Amino acid sequence: MASSYLPSVIARLSASMRSATQLDGEGLAAFRIAAGSILVADAILRTRDFWLFFSPTGIFPPGNLLAYLEPGCWSLNFLNENLWWQGTILATEAIAGISLMAGCYSSLSCVVAWIAWTSILRRTEPATNAGDFWMACLLFWGIFLPLGNTFSVDKQIRKGGKRCATCSLAPAVFVAQVLVVYLYAGISKLNGDWLNGSALGYILSVHDHGTWVGEILGSSKMTTYLLTVATLCLEIIGPLLFLFCGNRSIRRSIAILFIFFHIGIWINLSVGIFAPIGISAWLALMPWGSGSSPSCSADFYQHRSNARLGQYISPIKDIAVAISFCIAGLSLFYNVTTKPGTRSYWASVAINAITLEQSWGMFGDAGPQEQWITGKATLQDDSVVDLLREGRPFCNVRPQGGFSSLPNHRWHKIFWELPKARQAPLREAVAAGIVTDWNRRKPTSKAVRTLEIYYTQVIHEGKGAAHDFPKL
Numbered sequence: 001m002a003s004s005y006l007p008s009v010i011a012r013l014s015a016s017m018r019s020a021t022q023l024d025g026e027g028l029a030a031f032r033i034a035a036g037s038i039l040v041a042d043a044i045l046r047t048r049d050f051w052l053f054f055s056p057t058g059i060f061p062p063g064n065l066l067a068y069l070e071p072g073c074w075s076l077n078f079l080n081e082n083l084w085w086q087g088t089i090l091a092t093e094a095i096a097g098i099s100l101m102a103g104c105y106s107s108l109s110c111v112v113a114w115i116a117w118t119s120i121l122r123r124t125e126p127a128t129n130a131g132d133f134w135m136a137c138l139l140f141w142g143i144f145l146p147l148g149n150t151f152s153v154d155k156q157i158r159k160g161g162k163r164c165a166t167c168s169l170a171p172a173v174f175v176a177q178v179l180v181v182y183l184y185a186g187i188s189k190l191n192g193d194w195l196n197g198s199a200l201g202y203i204l205s206v207h208d209h210g211t212w213v214g215e216i217l218g219s220s221k222m223t224t225y226l227l228t229v230a231t232l233c234l235e236i237i238g239p240l241l242f243l244f245c246g247n248r249s250i251r252r253s254i255a256i257l258f259i260f261f262h263i264g265i266w267i268n269l270s271v272g273i274f275a276p277i278g279i280s281a282w283l284a285l286m287p288w289g290s291g292s293s294p295s296c297s298a299d300f301y302q303h304r305s306n307a308r309l310g311q312y313i314s315p316i317k318d319i320a321v322a323i324s325f326c327i328a329g330l331s332l333f334y335n336v337t338t339k340p341g342t343r344s345y346w347a348s349v350a351i352n353a354i355t356l357e358q359s360w361g362m363f364g365d366a367g368p369q370e371q372w373i374t375g376k377a378t379l380q381d382d383s384v385v386d387l388l389r390e391g392r393p394f395c396n397v398r399p400q401g402g403f404s405s406l407p408n409h410r411w412h413k414i415f416w417e418l419p420k421a422r423q424a425p426l427r428e429a430v431a432a433g434i435v436t437d438w439n440r441r442k443p444t445s446k447a448v449r450t451l452e453i454y455y456t457q458v459i460h461e462g463k464g465a466a467h468d469f470p471k472l
Helices: 002-020 025-054 062-068 083-102 106-123 130-142 153-158 169-188 199-203 212-217 221-244 248-268 274-285 304-337 345-353 409-417 421-441
Strands: 369-379 384-386 448-459
Touching: 002 221, 025 083, 025 106, 025 130, 025 274, 025 409, 025 421, 062 421, 083 106, 106 130, 130 169, 130 274, 130 304, 169 221, 169 274, 169 304, 199 221, 212 221, 212 248, 221 248, 248 274, 304 345, 369 409, 369 421, 409 421, 421 448
Parallel strands: none
Antiparallel strands: 369 384, 369 448
């Protein structure tokens, strides 16, 4: 009895997995449009600190940055240090985003978008977070998907073709890429502060990663306890249920739940564009039709003129996806089993060359702590200001608003990471770049004479939530 039941269960699970890895054309179109919007928004947002981040005399001088980056990292931005070239790469990102939104030469646009995104990511890597790397992964896998087969200029030009779900190796890998982010993040949270329900109470502090909305939400122990437990359950159970549940309605509900999860992150945490990237990923995975769509090949070669070309291209694509998937798996293996910085040289080259880093342990370590950064600058007129907060009077206690009082999330990321050992070679360059940027925008009387950057971390043992921390 048991021996006959097991094959039935395996067959049912296999069918559920095949169903979960069939991506609807509407979902791919939604992802394409959302990803294009993110590219445009990112290019616009980066203009706020364009000189500071991209100038050779800014906070990331190319020489220091190249010494900081791992083997295999590349960027078109390194071909020329002039600002006009840096601006060209940023404009290329925006143009590729617009082209993706329209679905015009979608595959080519995705290639260009991935190249531009990776180039900018490497040029500003000390100011990037997991969302930037996740987007690089999604764009890379998107190259192998038929993004332009629904609601696109490509579709209008091609005219014809039936509605069907994409079923091949590429969409399966895309789905795996999305789900592994949550499983990795959830498993990394299986520790004391997450299991006892206090982790989010600490994280929502503005002296950690919280916004002012998150600070308010974090004032309720019961709310943060429930949200901590719910986050842990969603990140571990949600991906497994999505993968092994054959019901499209349930998978649609899971996708919607994750979208609302990311909206909550967007409102309550200072994590840049991580939340919109997560939303775009789930738009691709969501089953859009009321019933199961007939499956067809990932390349959608519907016309006779393209059929012979498809016979040659499809196997090449599958081989490229398979090799890339193995490289991504290698990254995942190293991140799970070894300490950072201990993987082999050639493994790093392979992983970084296609930007498939798989380190997703976001917020795995949370504790009763708060930290803040200040930049004590003495100006030529003897005034003392906080250079990290647009020159407001310096205060030697923890700044009101914490990290949220810095200009934007990129600054938050830089100074959150700067105290770590790996960032040590960048510290003087970051300080010098900030001073240079200030001096070029201010009159001589307001020029910086000295700058001291202070990072403070305080551990509050025995406190159940951030609002229990004593005033300092």
